[in-house]
Structures are given as structure tokens and as C-alpha cells.
Amino acid sequence: MKLKKSALALMLSGVGFIGLTGYSGASMAVLFTSKACKNAAGEILDEAMCVGRSADSLKGADEDYFKDMDYGITKNPEELAKTLAPFVPGITPEEAVRRVAIGRNNWNVWTAGNDRLWDTMSYRSVGTLDFLKSLSNHPSLKFSRSNRWNYLGLVNEPCFEKPTGPRKDRYGLWLDVRSKDCAPDPFENETKYPGVKYGARGKNIPAGSYYGYATGIVGVRLFPNPDFDAEAEKKWDPERYYTDPTYYNNKDLVRPYRVGMACGFCHVGPNPTNPPADPENPKWENLNSNPGAQYFWINRIFSWEADRSSFPYQLFTTSRPGALDTSLISSDYINNPRTMNAVYNLVPRLLNAQKFGEEKLGGGSLNNKQLNDFVPADSPLAGFYKAPDTVFTPRVLKDGADSVGALGALNRVFINIGLFSEEWLTHFNPLIGGKPITPIPIKQSRKNSSYWQTNEAQTPDLALFFIAGTRPDLLKNAPGGDKHLSTDAAVVTRGKEVFGERCARCHSSKLPEKAYSFFPNGGVGKNYLKYWDNYWKWTQTDEFKKAIDAIVKKDDFLQDNFLSTDLRVPVTLLETNACSPLATNAIEGNIWNDFSSQSYKNLPSVGKYTVHYPVPDAKGVVPTRQIDMPGGGLGFTRPASLVSVWSTAPFLLNNAVGEFNPSPAVEARLQSFDSSIEQMLWPEKRKGNVQYQTANGKMLPGWIDRTYDTSYLRVPSGYLPDLLNKLVGKIEGGKFAGQDGLELGPIPKGTPVNLLTNIDLDQRTGLWNKLTHGAKLVDVLFTLKRDLKKLPKDATDEQAAKVFANAVEPLVNASKCSDYIVNRGHYFGTDYFKEANKEPGLSDADKKALIEFLKTF
Template identity: 30%
Template sequence: ARAGDPGGGTYEDYARALTRGDPVRRLGMDTWFFWTAGNQAFWGRAFPVATRGEVDALRLLDARTVRRADRFAVLGTINDPGCRAPSGPDEFGFLLDLCTEPQDPQQKLLYGEPTGVIGMRKFPNPRFDRDRWFQAGGAVRYLSQTRENFDPTLEPPYLIGLSCAVCHVAFDPLRPPADTAEPAWANLAPTIGNQYLRESVLFTLRSSPREFRWHAGQAQPLGTSDTSRITNDFINNPTTINAVFGLPARLAIRTYEVVSSDQAAFIRGMVEPIPRDLLNTSPPQMLTAHGLMDGADSVGLALAALRVYCNIGGIDYPRFLASLPTADNDYTQQPFDIAAAKANPNGLWVATEPRMPALQAFLASIEPPRLARAPGGGRFLSDPPALVHRGKIVFARHCAHCHSSKHPDPNIQNPDERRRAYERLVLAPDFLDDNFLSDDRRYPLPQIRTNAARALATNALEGEIWQSFSSETYKGLPPAGRLQRLFNPLAPSRPISFELPAGGRGYYRTSSLIGMWATAPYLHNNALGFTTLDPSVEGRMQAFDGGVRKLLWPRQRLGRASVQRTISSSILTDPLGEPILVPLPDGRRIPFEVPAGTPINLLANLHPRDLPAVIAAYARGGPQAALAEALRRNLSPDFVEDHGHEFGTELPDRDKWALIAFLKRL
């Protein structure tokens, strides 16, 4: 059940209300908000050094980069209610938020200190040399470094780590803030998913419109995360940051998937209750729910959460780095070795894994937001009862098969009887109670027909970095079929046909519709609708209306205009911003010019091993020849972002409006 009004002025007040004083839930909540699993070593030092200061969370937090008052608009991050804007430099010269809420010293050791941004934690750098710092020029020198004069030996005083909260905590639809720059704790929803986050800014803040990567960053939709940006599969596939609601209902519909004997071995050694979900069959089977859009995380939610910590540089970042594709290993991933990470009794896997049951208990305690409970929500629920009733009938006939975790008796096979059974189910007053509003099953992409990029991700395949976190069932999925008549941005009269590969790719699982009124835009890539920076009920309903109209009336979609394109001419660079040069027959080397209006995913979905052929095409015939070669070698030649999921679009308008009247009540 949802806790009472968090009220109060401190995190302690907020946590006490949300967890109702339950110590297990409190451990889970603190883990969600504060636990970095040691990734401060990665984000605080390894990543800034590897990118020569291009990606540096500490730089992002300094008020000279973005002021506290501007963070929400510029970064989409949520300001920590326990902090305020700095009045001057700290002892090391940084302009960081002042955070004054009392913190237990033991908690500070485990979780670091607040930074002013929810989900970003500050830890002392054990390699910091105070004398060297000030001799080198302190914070002014550190912040003014460029790629060209970056000093990897200048250790900052702080390391910044990231917790789950940086992506998943945002404003509570039932208690929106009066000021988005200064929310109270009571204004925050732990699992709504940050629809406002501008993730790409962290990675492109220091790039310019002259660089192609800047354009790719600008095109990333708000509220999405490209979770394979670092564990690179060379497909540009930012995905909506999921809301986490209805976890008990999701767990109630888990299904068994086959796992390998090695996976079964480490699952048996995990903290309860995980091993109870493992069947000692031959081959072994694991009872699992899914979180990722493609259903790749298929060996249980605990391991899915642990993989996320690994994926953002926590737990064992040297092993994580060794698994990444680089030029040194011909851009080939290496499987992350769970057994080796677990083998260190003092390691962060051993410290993180026992927190997973508490984390699950906390997440399971969060109730979804209902529009009826929102301030002024009743104004949007004045539909005639007959219209809502009709909407339920439409939902039963056209949506509930996939978007419900409650289903009629499977023995009812007669189509008319089954239709009536679905109608009785949806019309029941308890239909929404404990209903995940999804069957949590995978469906082949040619059936769904939404953009293919996320379904083509490779990281969980056999031999790839996260192979140990996906089931044998996933890796053994049959080919999903062929995509037909995809838009060809270079020759619109010649549509693209693309055969989907086997081995796990080519599927999407059903997304939950819980809290749909509050979670626009829609589809896995946030392509339907828009994100307002207004978290009020009115702002959310405006976004809901814009998204649901496009969902049910496809002619209102952007279609070909949703193809992400460069805004101006630019040059192709490597990840550090160094220009990629094209050798010409006369011996000259010129920058790889990308014309204005180029579809971003022509180049963003290109494997580095294919880049020499594209460069050679440029040398022969210029940019257009290079783009044609890039299209031939494209890993996901699906460029329209907002197509697909046209279920129900053939309904008469009166039924669509009735359906909308019901959808906003979910």
C-alpha cells in the first residue's frame, strides 16, 4: 500500500512516511536513492580520464557549468530538497550546492554525501593531494581544462557516483512541486521515471554543433536513456526510463525460462528468496519477470538490478572496462564474469547482492498514481458513465489480451465466449486491483512494428557482455521475421527490407499501462507525444492528450518527419571529438563532412569495423557515396521513430474517445 502523505521537511521524514518505519523497506529505499555500488571510481575518475575531461559529473555539478536554478531546464535533473545554491566556493574552490541535512557518519561512509542533485553522490577521493591541487590552480584549473591540455594526474577532491534515483526519481503526479527548481521531499515520486532527464547533456556538454556527436545528443528524446552507450553495441537506441509500478502484480505472472548450468550455480548461491525461484530440472529453469523493453533481462529481477549496477560502472568496474569493445580487441565484447565478481569476499558484488530483497520490498510497496487522487484530477474525469463503460468494453475487446495480467480461463476457447469473458473481467470493479496491465510477454517486432533499434540490441546475446544475465530461452528465440517497406531516407521510392536476426533479437515485451495519464510520451523511445516541463496535473494531461491522440490516430504522427537529422553541417569525430580524416588519392586528408539534414542513425548505427569502407566510399564519391555505404552496412536501418503499434487505430472515433476516457483512469 502507498504510505501516507510524506509531508515533513527532511529525507528522514520522507523515508519514514514512505516505508512506514519498516526497516527492510528503509534499506531498500536508501539503496534506491543512495547506493552507487562503488561506481564513483568509474564516473569520478576512470571516465573523465578516458574522455580527457569530456564526461565529468563533477564539472556538471559546479554552478559555473549549470546553476541550481537552471538545472531542471538544462539537464532535467531533480534538485535535492535538502540542499540550496552555493553562496561561494567550498574549501577546494568548487561552487557546489550546500547540503545541510544531518547525516549519520556510517551512512556517509556507505552512501557518500548529497551533491544537490537527486541520485548523484559525492565521495572523498583517496588519491587527492591537497598541496598538488592548490599548486596546480585548484578548481579553476580543473574546470578550465580542455581535451588538449587535460592533466590526468590532477586528482580532484571528490568522486561523483550515480544511484538508481538519478534516472528513476522525479516529481510526484499526486503532489507536484510549486517550483521545479526547489521541490520538497514530499513532491518526489521514487519510481515514476524521470521524464525530463536530458541524459545526452552529460556526454555532449563540451561538444559543439560543428561535431556530429552534438547533433546525435540533441536528438535524444527527453526522459530516455541509452543504456548501451558505454557497453556499446553500436546501435543508437535511447529508451524510455521506465516507471516501476505494480511490482507484486508483475511478479505474480512470472514464467519459467531455461537457464544454463553455470547460471543455475550462481543463482543457487544468491541471497534468499531468489534460489526458491529456480527449478532443479534438466535443463534448469528460472521463474522470472522482465524489465527491459526486449525482455533480455530474463534470469530474475535481482540479477537484472545487479546488471544495472554493473552497467553503470559499479560493483567491479575494472572487470566491466575489460569487457567493453575497443579498438584493442577489434570492437568485440567479452562476457562479464559474475563468478569472478562474486569471488571477492570484500568486493562490491558481495556488498550489493544482499540489498536486493530489501530493494524489491521497497519497490513493491509503491502504489501507482491514480488521476482521481491528484489535485484537481476530478476535472479530467467528468466523462459520462456510459462513455467510460463503453471504453472498458473497447479495452476488453482490443487491448486486454496484451495489456492486462488478468485473463479469462484459458479453457474458454470459443471466440464469442472468450470476448464476453474479457468484458466481464474488465467491467469488474476490481479489474485494476493488482493488475500489471501487461502480460509481460515478448512479441515479434513485425507484429508490433515500432522502431526496431531497441529490439536489435546485442548486449545480452551469447558471447556478449551481459550473456550471463539473459536466459537460454531468450538466446534461443527463433528469428522474428522480416521488416518490410521501411522508409529509405536516401531513396524514398525504394523502401528497405530487413531480415531480423535470430538469437534473442527482434522482440518487444508488452509495456505496462499503469499510470498512463502521468507517464507520456509513449512507445519505447518516447516517440509518441511530447514532454512538457510542467509536472502539474494540467501539464501531464496535456502530454497524455498529445500522446494518446497520436497513438490512436496515426495520421497525427510525424511519420517521416520523425527521422532524426543533423541541424547543420558537421564533421564526424571519434568519441573524444578528434576529427575522422578521409585520405584522398592526391595524398590530402580531409575531415569527414556530414551534410545538414543527414539522418543521424545512418552513421550512429554503424559498427566501427565498417567505418573504413564508409571512409573509402567518401574518398571515391564524397558524402553522398559515404552515406549510401553506411546505409548498406547499417545495423538498424529503421529511421522513422514513431511508427507502429497501430492496434485500435481502425476503430470508429466514438470508440477511440471512449477508450481514452478509460485509459486516463489506469
Template identity: 30%
Template structure:
């Protein structure tokens, strides 16, 4: 203290001693923080029971109208980038009325050969044809959204890369995608269109009834063109299948995807001119096809405006090889070999939606966890649960509507009633009869509303959709996609609402004049040459199996039920035990599967069986009246606690009040009670499993989630693998009848004999049980998708800022990367001018305390103990400034250096966020990590739970990275740090995909064999 005036000593030293004592107490206290940070054990899942967050003001206006919503492109006459386009109204999108898909959805003729579905000349038939064309070709303007995905969607997928014509002959093999007949491979570099390999027209490119191509026919120009020569040259090279390009665009070569010229590229604006120059420089001029190589980063450049926008129709996901008339070569189908209603059973989410990522991308692994033929319908408007479900077949819609008319109607609110309906004779009826659409029964405003919502969910009116949530990433509250807003601001919505949805309803329900059945009729194995002898050989067994079905399965899997049939679910004494003879079978079933075998023995169930058996009768020689016109599902929501399958899809929250699909779920749905405790297998608890492979439970939230509607058993022979996620049974990727029966045999055996699930030697990708290279999954009680390689959460440089601003908002990003550090620099300069040296000591003391606190709370000191040198060094500097270097000049120098450091930090942070420091690459996440451990993190989790989960994740990654661990060692290190904290933050901690549906365990082996033969006939 030499050199200080004595008059300062008494006043300064006490403050220094108090500060030192406080500093030491704080540091000592921080040693106790690990106990406070250990938030609990694996039995506690607080985040799984939370209601999703609500956006403030979501219901401020009638029917959730968004008064700030933009108009869609057709209504505003402007793209989102500011390019002028032609204004259009809902009457300027006429549906294609010619039967251009004559052989699609063929029916078996008397000799088993395919025959076109026949239409008469009635207005209803014409509308049905329009509906078929709508289903296959209409995107409702969603090319705007998918163009945003290509350019701004975080470098995950690019449909123009997916459309690479050089790979046309392997599209089905790689991705389960269906080539449009009449187009051909174009692999000649000299014939590229703007550097792109696009399928070229073959001899039969023109759809039936569209005539020959007429080059002189004028094409409606939808926007002012900037470079007419380029525009006309591109148009002349695109394949033309005869549809109106102003409405349907041009064929891409993949069914369900259509090409539209991008106004933001071809338009007459300065920005469009710059876009053309940039594309020329990045894609065309290099002449190296780097655009198709994700590692070259060209296709991951958010400044790269594409020349084509790609629209998506319902057919993209729903068209697939016809079960009755499969193509000899799936890469080269004819129209007669395709069904538009069977669902994309071989469609691969990973290679389709992460085609710019490799297998070492964690996002790729996330999509790969969704089995072929499934998709997470909340993939874009995420509910933070990885909850893939089957791309459902559209079967026997007339029978389904008939069941809806007898089920209890559901209460609708004013927003619901803005959607037309076809189930009740009068519009505005409330309560409304409705099928339970989607696997969790959430779409509950009628078929009309369900079809309308599908278009929104594949990108229609994206100008508004993107404002309602943080697209793809989530971690921000949603607000409803309001029907009132759509009606006011979207031409595309009104065109679909007024014309296209009625056409679709006609398509699915129109009866063939010659057969009396709709295009959604069952596809029977007995209608095939290969299947007839099998059905005949097992006829006697199947008849016995029919009795087993009526007695044990029909309560859930028949749309034909005794008069007065109704199901409720309860526990304890409220479960039905008796039912008067002949009384309407309004039953209260057990809520939990453990009580199901006992319920089957009750008099109440016995009386139900007597009634359903009387209704079913015996099959006649010329057909089974009970099965014909039977949807083979009761359209009633069943608690997941009774079904016992993976609960992820049932836990989806997007249809809850105030969430994205609020307007498309009934009030009845929004008031459903909690199903209570959901039992599941926790791979981290170490507890023994029960009879059903479970060892843990969590409590489901109320007000919607927790239920599944039974799947239809129609054409069960053709739709394996099974369960709502296609996770049970062998996947063959073979659409032949032989391939389907192989999958059926394996899948149905595992349904009927659950013990075969564990003993099977067949493992789906991601099921690492018994993998010779790694043992992490050997204790799993079922199929848990685990990462197949070490992977990284990886984003290209140009997407770092959008990623961060999407989650925390632009204001906070700006503050953390610039404002905070500039403000600190100003403060430090002020202290340099007017402060004292002791103030610099307080700064370092504060740094020491904060650093120590972060180390203790985060646990990072357990990974890198040397990090304690930081708070120790800060403490030493503080003490030096207080006691050894008190001169004011020292303080000034320190504050100037701190100011410079703050400004440099701002520079570094800005460069990072702006992508100037390279890509964002977080990892490795070790091989064997359950994907859902990370993907199901609930943003509504409490701050302590979420922070502990994030810190645990970071510690796990650092431990693996620090010691270069691989295989079992890497997973064990990661698990020890991250597993329990992430489980506590999970919105759905249920990871086993192939468990549940144990209802056959009460059957004898003979009954199971008989039932299997019967199911083959459906």
C-alpha cells in the same frame, strides 16, 4: 643506358620490360576497380543479420570465470593507480536503516494531500526502508568507474563540471536533474573547495532521523592521507546530510550523485602528491574557473586527477517530480514532491553525458538523439546500435511477479543459476519463472538478477568491466560479465548480492499496513484535485472505453488473463483460427502486423475475447477488481514485426550468447527464432512507402533479438511521450498535472490516430521535417533524428592514443606508428649499402601501384583528381631509375632519402598518436545527417562492406569540406557518397523513431475517444 657495361644489358632490360609491362597492366586494371568496389544497392543489408563477434576463450572456464580478473578495490586494498586503501569485506557496508526519506514516495491522503508511506516495525518493513535508502544512495563502489570516465573517458563528460553549484537553479531546466532538498547554491569564489563550486549545506541539510551534525564525530579514514591539513580542511567544508560517508560519501547537490574523496589525490603516495601539485597548477592557482569551460581543455586533460570521485545510485535516473504532488518550482522540490519510482522522465542524456562537448560535436548529437527520459542502456558497453529506451517507471511489482508466476518458465544455464531468485519457492529451480525485464525482455533470470545487473551497468566492479569490452567506443568483441568472477573477486558485488538486492525487493513489494499497496502502486489522475473532475466528467465514456480495452487491448496489456493463457507467434496456416469453447487460450498470433486485422476476425480470437470479458466482468461501484492489481501488460515477448515500432532497441545484442550480459539472459532467450524480415522506411531508396510508411526490409538475426515486451499502461496519463523511446508525442518539460495531461493528449492521440503523427505541427528537436532552413527531411515518413548543425567527431589530444589502442590494440598501433617505419628504414639502409638502382625503381613502382589501388578502391580520386599525380610521379621516377638514372650512387641516395622519410614519418605518426599534433577532429558531418547512419555501423561487417562504408564516409566529408558546402547542398553531397555504403554496413538501418503500434486502426473514432477516456483512469 650510357655507361652500363654491355654484359649487363641483356640481363637487365628484359626484367625492366617485364616490370614495366606488369606495372602498366596493374595500373590499367585498377581503372576497373570501381565496378568491383560497387558492392550493391540499398536493398541489401548484410550487416544487420550478423551474429556479434565472440572473444576467443570466453567460455574456456566453468561459468565463464575470468581467471585473470583483478580484485575490486575493497578486496585488493589498492586502487587501480596503486594507492593503498582500507581492505573491507561484504559485511562492512551496512545499509542505512533509518527512515531518512520519510516524505519521498508520498501517497494521497483522504483529502488528496500527500501522506508519507507507512511502515510497521516488522523485519520486512525495516528491510524495505533499507531498500529505499539503497535505491537512492548506494552506488556499489561505482565511484571508481565514474572517476575513470571523468579522467580517461575521452573528454566527453565530467560530473564535477555537471555539479557546478552556480547552475543549481537551472539544473532541471537544462538537464532534468533533481536537486537534493536541503542544499543551496554556492557561487562565492572565496568559498570554492579546491577551486570547485560545490553545493553548500542549507538549514535542513540533515536528513530526518540523522540528528544534528557533530563536528567531533570521527570520520572513518579509508586510506592513508598524504596531506592531513588539506584533507581535514576539505572534509570540514563538505555538506553533511547525516549518512555514513564511508559508505555513501557526501551529498553532491544532485540526487543520485554522491561525492567521495579520491585516494589517488589525497593519498600518501608520490603519485598522489604529484596529482595535488598538478591540480593546484591547472585548476586552483590560475583562479580563472577555466576548469568549467570545456574549450579551455583543462577538464579534458587525462593527466588531471580529480580530488573527488562521484558515485551514481539508481535514484540518479529514476527519481523525478511526483505526478500527484509536483513541485511548484522543479528546481526547488521538497521530498514530498519527489517519486523514486516514476523514472527520470525529464532527464537529458546529452547535457548529462556530453557536458564537455558542444552542439557541433557529433557525439553530442548522438546523445541528443536520445529523447529526454531515455538512455541507451548499452551506452558504455556498446552493441554499436543507438537504441535508447525509456527510463522505466517501477509500477506494481507484486502484480508483475504474479504474472510471471503464470507465464511459461524459462530455461536457465549454470551461470544463470548462480543468481538467487524470488519468483520460485526453491533456489535453483530450473526452468525458472521470471518477468521479462528491459524493453526487449532480455533480462530473463528473475527480478534479483535484473536489479543486480543494473548496478554492473552503472559501473560496479569496473576493474573487471573495462577489461571485457572497449569501453564507450566498442568495435571490439565483448566477453561476458561473469557472475562467477563477481562472486570471487568483488566485495561490492557480494555486499549487494547478500544484502542490498533483498532490501530492494522488499522496498518494491512491501505492502503499506494501512492500504495494503506497495510503493509501486499506480499514481491515479483521479487522486488529484485537478484530475477528479476530469475523471468524473468522462466517466460514461471511460466505461465504454473499458469494453474497448478488454476486447482489443487486453491480450497484450493485461497481466490478468484466462487460465491457460499463452501466446506463440507464427505465419501462414500456423496462426490460430479456431479455439474450442472454454479451452485454454493458448494462441498462435500472426508474426506480422499486416495479418493482424484478419486475425481479429477469427473464431479463435472471438473465443479469447469471450473468456477475457468474463474474467474482467463489470466494475463495481467501489472499484474495478479487474484493474486493481493488474500490471496492465502480459510480460510476453512480442515480435517487432507485429508491433511495428522502431526496431533499434529490439535488435540489441548485449544479452546474446557470449556477449556482455550473457549471464543475465535465459537459455530460452538465447534460442529465440529470428522474427524474419523487419519492414522499415529507407530515406535513400526512392521507393514509394506502403500503408504504414515503410519501403524496405532487412532480416533480423536469431538467438535473442527482435522482440519487445508490452509496456505497462499504469499511470499512462503521467508518462507521455510514448513508445519505447519517448519519440511519439509532444514533450512539454512540465511536470505539473496540466503539463502531463497536455503531453498525454498529444501522445495518445498519435497512438490512436496515426495520421496525426504526420500532420502535427509540433516537432521534437532533430526532426527537421518542414524546417524552413533546410529541406533534407521533408520526404521522411516519420521522425528521423538528424544532426541539427554541422558537427565533428572530436577528441582532445590526450585521448587519441587510448582511442586507437582500444579499437585495434596497442601492438598494431605501435607497429603502424613506429615499428613499420623503423623496419622500412632499416630495409632502405640495407638497400643503400647493398642494393642496385633498379631496386629503387621497383620501390617507386610498388608505391605507384599501391597508391593507384587506394585511389580507385577508396574513390578519393573522384574528390581530388589531382591525387593521380602521385602514382604518375612514382611511375615516372621508377622509369627514370630503370632507364635514365641507373647509376648506383643515385640508388644509394634514393634509399637514404627513403630511410630518412620513413623515420620522419614515424616521428610524425608518434606525435599524432601521442597528442602532440593537436586534437583529432573529423568532419564536418553536415547538418541533416541521420545520426544512426553513422552510429549503427556494425564492426562485424565484412571487410569489403566495412571498407566501402569507411571510404564513403571519408569521401562525403571531403566533398563537403572541399567546396565549403552548407545546408541542403552539403547533405546532398554527403548522401551521394556515404549513404548507401553506410546503410549496407548498418547493424540496424531502421531510423524512424515514432512509427508503429498501429493496433487502433481497426477502431472507430468513437471507440478511440472512449478508449482514451478509459486510459486516463489507469
């Protein structure tokens, strides 16, 4: 029985993790890298505080190194000071440049000690993720600096070149080399920014800078590994690290460097109006800090071997370019890829928050720092918090969960990519789940992490940078952009009218004054649905349409318009995939408890919601089923901003509508926009491998993400605990890719991916539900594993599919999100809208007019 339980634990952890590591919780302890140190009270400290480094010793870099980025906003200090003066009264041009530089450096090079997290994840993912390889150029790899943009979607940093061989100064790693005609990277200055001497750092391996070394990839920094002591150095073999799986697939391997990630890694992209002639070799002036990594291939970056027979790789492939599951590490048992947010028009967004963004804090969320903890009392920025518990906050996350104020939302991002991972990782089982999740406490984290304190001190300057640097990227300003804009004034005017009538109620921060009266005190909390329903009905009246028509037709309508309300829209109205609004990380008692408001946690249930079975009938139609959407914050999506919408396709919150074009050129962006907006407004043209029924009874093509090849869950023997390693032959046997290990499968081609990834391992509703849910889950997974084992070695997909067919219904019932069609919903303006009897679909002419107006955004 022990053997069965061990194997089952591997299966459970495999299906529960987005990278499918194959570890039971008990074996995880062997995979931590640097052991966290503790104070006398037994509280965990970060590496900086552990060695006595205070936040004052980790001050923000003030070099204006990125001055050519973001339209060169700091090149005109006087103009920059005028932009910031309303928010920081009396700011001088010199101070404006310095503070914006600190904010931009924070975004693009500050990693806040998160190199520890990403090193840990290399082990937790049993080698699936290895950032040190992802930024390398070894001939054995499928990628290098020469094709890094096209293959990985990563932005090559200017001033670097591809190496001709291994670097002696980097322990034989094939890393980019700084160009000789470029000045040194200022952030590598060890005198000005002395690295944290922890473990081996400062002993047999240099301490470096607390900004790390530049890597040749924007937003990624390299840090000496404190675990790389003299013994690890003797065992290090850089050539085997690239070429020998029995060497690099080993839980005991210690790499000489850890890789840190700045926010810019997921947010810097080509300037839409000044794209690089060669995206593999951009110049700084071709890059902006805010569009989002729209071209990011998550599957290839987070699964460096890109092995089609690996289920993790196929799972990552459900993240379309530019989309990433933000609950990747702190798993919520839902495969939830969502677009990496562009950050446009921050000032209008903040002003919109004063009308629609009021939230009430409570419990741990009261411990967030607010803007007026840092800025003068006479600054408008100080008005976004009203003591003791009221904030006026933009909602950046798709589900509107980040609801504790702008600075709190920014700080949460840094935690999610590794800030104070020493503490954070103790509150859940990274990647795979399987143990109760507890909130990361702000108060204690602030006390015990110097990086945390530093981060909070720098976010006000980050906010100033966004105030100055998030202007729209307008098509009219792009090379050749004018020829794509309509010269027919009547058509554009009609587009404005259609936008006002059908779109502005969700996609404009300029609305009739009466709109705000529907949401007293922000409207959030238990009565939100009543407020929303009253507002929605009013937007269908002649009164609203007449008032918004006048606003939309004003010459300044698009000026300082965030083109969203940030209101939470019920998914029952949107009809989009339910998995994003079902994400639970921010609900009461979960990991982000302190980063969501009490009013968010008090939101009501949106009621029953129709989803679709993952397997179609003989006619290719997937049956419908209803689920009860929980309350407490779940069930809503905030409208996307339409600023620069011409440059941000494909569409929907997961980039599932429209064709992706890998080129950042203006013509390529418009090609993707044309495809995507056509599918948005003519849903019958969307990609489909099934047919499904909408809420108003009409049929549409829909897409279910399925495995596109036979695949397996694999754990190389070097990552298995010793006991299992000895027994693995008795349990499973066999080899894969020339190495020993555990292999579970085959998972047949055509298996719905989310059937395996969305299994709820954290059932929280009642003791009896927990017990029965767990028992049923154990039974179905063990049966599935047993039946797969019975298959012949050369089993066909058809044979494996029969095994999986018996498990479909139990797996659907055990799912945390049993919604499988990823490109459905948002039928506004079409005949498929559930309220088409009140608002019939637009004519083709009106749709085309609307598109012409959207191009001017």
C-alpha cells in the same frame, strides 16, 4: 600508410561510439584512472577487496532519511508490516521499516563503487561527459541549481542551496551547499560508514564515507578521488577547470573527486499526484523513487558544453527527455535510446511472472542469486526459483532480455552503471567498441568484488521496498485530477469494452484462464512463435472477447493489475523501430550472457522485417527494404505497463510519439498525455519529415532523426596520444574553439544520425563475412574521410551532403540496424494495422471512449 591508418582508426572509433571519442583501441590504455589491483592468481579485484574490505564492512544504511518520499510508506510501521507480512512472515513493524529503509537507501544513495567507472568515462569521452561539471554552479556554465531542473532535468535535493562562491572544503569547486537549518546528511557519517582507503584516499585527501558526500542532486554522490595524490593536488586549479579548455581538456588532469551514480539518479521523479509547486525546489514529499527520470535531458547532461557543432551532442539529442541508451557504455553499435522504466505494481508483476515468466537457465546464468537464497522458505518470494534451473521472472528491459529472475535483473542494473568496473571494462571497449566482446562472469565477479557481494545481499531489501512503494499514481488522487475524468458512465463503459477487445491481450495481467494454456512451461524457446501465434489468433475470437469483457467490467479489474503481460511480442506485428529488438548485449557469448536465460537465447527468428531507407525520394517518400531478423533472443518487445499511463507520456519505447512538456504539474502531464495518445490512436497525426509505407500499404508521416546543424567529430589535443599529437597538423591541421586538436567533418546538416552511429564493428557471422565486412567498412570510411578533407574550409552543407550521398548505400549495408524511422508502429485499433482486414480501425467515438478509460489507470 601509418598516418592513414591512425586517422582511420579515429574515424572508426568516432562513428562507433555514442559519445564519439576518437581513440583507437591501442591508445585506450593511457586513459584508465586507478589501475585495478590483482590477487596472487592474477585475477582483478575491486578497490574494496584490494584493501581488505569485506562485504560485511559495507552494510546497508538503515536510517529512514527518505521517509517523506513515496507517499510516506514508512510513517505507518504497522500498515507497512501488514503489506510485507505475506512475503516475510512474522515481520515486525520495526523490522519492516528498517528493511524498507535499507532498500530505499540502496536505490537512492548506494553507488557500489561505480565512481571509478564515471571518472574513467570522463577521459574516454575526451571531456564530452564530465559529471563534476554537471553538478556545479560556476558562472561560466549554462546551468546551476537555479535552473537545473528546467535545463538538465535533474532533481534538486532538498536541504541544499546554490553557493555564492567556490567551496574551500571542496577544493574550490562550485558545488551546492547544505542548508544550515537541515541536519547533516546521515550517509556522510564516516564513523558508521567508513570510506574505502584506496590510493590517495585517507592520505592527502579524506577517505570520506562509502556512501560519499551529498551533491545537492538526488541520486548523485561525490567521492574523494584515489588518484588525487599530492602531486595532482599541486597541479589542481579549480578556476581553470571551469574556464580554460587547454587545462580541463587533458588526459593527464586528475580531479579531486569522482562522481558516483545511484539508481535513483535515473528513477526518482516528481510525484505525479503531489507535484512540487516549484520543480527547481521540491520537498521530499513531492518526490517518488519509482516514476523514472521522465524529464532527463541526456544531451545536456552527458555533453555538458551543449555545443551544436559537436556531433556527439547532436547524437545525444536523439535521446528524447526521459530516454537513455542502456548500451551506452557497453556499446552494441546501435543508437538505442529507450525510456527509463517506471516501476509500478511490483507484486502483480511478480505474480504475472508465475504465469507468463517461466524461463530456463543455463551456463553462466545458473550462477545468479535468487530470492529464495535470502528469504524464508514459506515466503511467496521463495517460489520464484525452482532448482536447478527454472525461474519465474518479470522482464523489465524493453526487449525482454533480462530473464534470469528478479534479483539477477536488479544486479545487472548496478553493473551497467559501474559495479565492479575493474572487471567489466575488460570485456569490451567502452563507448566505442572495436574489440571482441566477452561475457562478464558472475561467479568470478562475486569472488573478487566486495561491492558485488554487498549488492547481492541488499537487493532482497530493495525488492521489499518496491513491494511496499510502487503503488499506482492515480489521476483521481492528483490536485484537480477529478475534473479531467469523464462523468459519463456509458462512455467509460464503452472504453472498457474497447480495451478488453483490443488492448487487454497485451496490457492486462488479468486474463481468461485459458490464456495461460497457450504457453506451456512459459512458452519460451524455439517454439515460442508458434505459441504466440496461437494465442494471438485466439484473442481475435468471440470466445476470448466475451471472457475478457466480463473481466474488464469487474469493479476490481484495475486493482493489483500490472496492465501488461510481459510476453514478448514479435516486432513484425508491432511494426515499431527495429533497433531495440536488435540489441545484442544479452545474446549468447555477449556481455550480459550470464544475465539472460537459456530459453531467451533459444528464441526463434521472427523472420523478414520491412525497414525504410534513410533518404527519401523526390516526393519525400522513403523506399522500403527487407532485413532478416536474427534469432537467439532478438526480434521481440515486451508490452509496456499502462499503470498510471496518464502521467508517463510521451509514448513508445523511445518517447518518440507525442509532445514533451517540461513541467511535472498535473495539467502539463495531461497536456502531454492528450497529445501522445492522440498520435498513438491517430498515427496520421504523428510528427513527420518523411512519408513511409506501413505493412498494409498505407502511407504515414514518420520521423528520421537528422543532424540539425553542421557538425564535427573533435578530439582536443590534450586527449590525443603523444604521437598523434605531433602528427595531427600533418593529418588534419586547424583549430576549433580556440584549441588545437583533431577535427573530422563537416557532417552536413540533415545527415541521418543513425547512418553513422549504427555501423557494425563486431560482425560475428562467419570468418568470410567478418573479413569482407571489415574490408568494405574500411574502404567506405576512408573514402568518406578523404573526400571530406578535400572540401574547402568554408564548404557549404550542400557540398558536404554530396560527399555523404556517395556513402549512404555502403553505410546502410554496413549498419547493424538499418531502421531509421523512430516514431512508427503500434497501429492496433487503427486502419494502419497490418491485420486491419480482421480488426478494422476503431471509430473516433470508440477511440475517445478508450482514452477516457485509460485516464482512470
